[in-house]
Amino acid sequence: MKKQIISAGIVAALVVYFSMTLVVFPQEFASKTPIEPQPIHSISLTDEQIKLGQSFHIAIQIENQNDVSDILITSVAFPKLEQIKDNVEIISYDYTQSPRYIKAEDKLMSEYTLGGLVLAQYPSIEAYSRNVPPDTSYQMELKVTPNDPGSFEVYIKTIAIPHTTDLSHYPYDGMLDSQGEYVSVYTVQVNP
Amino acid sequence: MRIFSEGTNQKLFFFSNLVISFGILLVTVGGGWDITNHLLNKPEAFFSLPHALLYIGVAIALFATILMFTRWHRLPEDQKSSYKFPVMLGIIGIFVLVLSGPLDFMWHSSFGLDGLLSPPHQALLSGLFLCTVGSMISILRYGRSHKGKNYSLHHFMVVLAILPVWLVCTGFLYSYSLPFSQTEYFDFNPEIYFAAIFATISLPFLSSTILVLGSKLANYKFGILSITGILLLIINAANSIVPNPALIDTIPFYALTVIPLVVADTILAQSQRKAAIYAAGCILGSTFFFLYFPLITHIYNEVIFDRVVSGSVTSNVYFEFMPVVFPIIVGPAIFMGLIGTIFADKVLGKVHRKN
Numbered sequence: 139m140k141k142q143i144i145s146a147g148i149v150a151a152l153v154v155y156f157s158m159t160l161v162v163f164p165q166e167f168a169s170k171t172p173i174e175p176q177p178i179h180s181i182s183l184t185d186e187q188i189k190l191g192q193s194f195h196i197a198i199q200i201e202n203q204n205d206v207s208d209i210l211i212t213s214v215a216f217p218k219l220e221q222i223k224d225n226v227e228i229i230s231y232d233y234t235q236s237p238r239y240i241k242a243e244d245k246l247m248s249e250y251t252l253g254g255l256v257l258a259q260y261p262s263i264e265a266y267s268r269n270v271p272p273d274t275s276y277q278m279e280l281k282v283t284p285n286d287p288g289s290f291e292v293y294i295k296t297i298a299i300p301h302t303t304d305l306s307h308y309p310y311d312g313m314l315d316s317q318g319e320y321v322s323v324y325t326v327q328v329n330p
Numbered sequence: 331m332r333i334f335s336e337g338t339n340q341k342l343f344f345f346s347n348l349v350i351s352f353g354i355l356l357v358t359v360g361g362g363w364d365i366t367n368h369l370l371n372k373p374e375a376f377f378s379l380p381h382a383l384l385y386i387g388v389a390i391a392l393f394a395t396i397l398m399f400t401r402w403h404r405l406p407e408d409q410k411s412s413y414k415f416p417v418m419l420g421i422i423g424i425f426v427l428v429l430s431g432p433l434d435f436m437w438h439s440s441f442g443l444d445g446l447l448s449p450p451h452q453a454l455l456s457g458l459f460l461c462t463v464g465s466m467i468s469i470l471r472y473g474r475s476h477k478g479k480n481y482s483l484h485h486f487m488v489v490l491a492i493l494p495v496w497l498v499c500t501g502f503l504y505s506y507s508l509p510f511s512q513t514e515y516f517d518f519n520p521e522i523y524f525a526a527i528f529a530t531i532s533l534p535f536l537s538s539t540i541l542v543l544g545s546k547l548a549n550y551k552f553g554i555l556s557i558t559g560i561l562l563l564i565i566n567a568a569n570s571i572v573p574n575p576a577l578i579d580t581i582p583f584y585a586l587t588v589i590p591l592v593v594a595d596t597i598l599a600q601s602q603r604k605a606a607i608y609a610a611g612c613i614l615g616s617t618f619f620f621l622y623f624p625l626i627t628h629i630y631n632e633v634i635f636d637r638v639v640s641g642s643v644t645s646n647v648y649f650e651f652m653p654v655v656f657p658i659i660v661g662p663a664i665f666m667g668l669i670g671t672i673f674a675d676k677v678l679g680k681v682h683r684k685n
Contacts, residue, residue, distance in 0.1 A: 163582075163649070164652050167646065208370075268371055
């Protein structure tokens, strides 16, 4: 009799266990609204026109809104440059992680992590912070010295991970870059 | 000159092995915490709290190994030969372990952040494995005469002897299955299908082997298997769940894993027939998918979704792929749990050999 009671108890415990872990908890977690970090950025450039050999500064301020972001990335790309180490200097920076220098041909995520890896078409700097609570701001200032005369473009975008909605990146629309992601385009005229 | 009596010397030898196990336990806890710290915060410096805990553990194990070796030298000849093999394992292990510290630092200095699967980490894990297996054998051989019906301290020492072995082996298996080994200089990430198959085979095998072995070593006394499993759940929760605020909600789900542990423990305490032992192994094998949450998410995500699994979406991804993954892996997991019980028998024989 004792053995039968124990056996019944074992079966009941396993039924409860697998029902809870395979049915009840997954349903409960599936019904939860996913978090939605919403980054925005504001950019200012010191000059709209410069002479060749002169530099201009870019001031970037980003803020995470709404929900916590596991990773907040700001990308500043320079489609007119072949490499950036001699042309771009980080003047100030308060993101939590060290910036990454991306070279052309480096592998990058695309379409806000959904599009797989693509090769970078031009160099960029990725600034990023981890575990960013809502209403937290970071800033970065860059000094840029273009190589050639003409129109010098800078592409800037900010992306929050997890990227759960169309508000998890900034800007929300505009031009798509080589990663299939929207960028704010800034132009400085470099005169000979 | 004889400072301690024979009995005291023997107790000190036993005690030093317990301290080695404790030291290794600290190392594995520090290592697990370090993985989570890398996932959530990506520290860029070598010096961090998890690394500090890890190297405190190494220091404890080192001093305890020196004590163990000096006491072993003064054991009577018959006992000395009985403990020779585990003592040698411990000496080689601590040598490898201590060397892996500077190697790790040099690697960080040369190549920056290293991944989970890297030469210094493999050296560290190898040293830990040898040390912890050495101390486990010594502790178990010391306590093998305690086979009475009542519970004794030696039954509970089984837990301290095998828990670090479990954690170290898990570290080894994780390093060949988790996709955490791609760095700026090297990509040691395992191939994704290999990783998923490897985890499905090895993790249930390991948990079943360790837990059934623990129960056998404690003469199938109820509680030893459960305590060992619950301690692993607590360590894993403290290392991988609690530091991530987004996973706090999953603690009740994770705590449910106590149920199959207690069930398997009850089965083994009630009957030691082969069928009962196999049944316990199958149950333990089938629960590995829950036992190794949340890190296991990263292994199967690579095959099923290939999403970026950042801290706050870990549980979403895990519960989303559960209905797809669990039906596929449960069969192999049950089978490997059964195989684990057979392997536990072989290990038991080795542990109780004279030398």
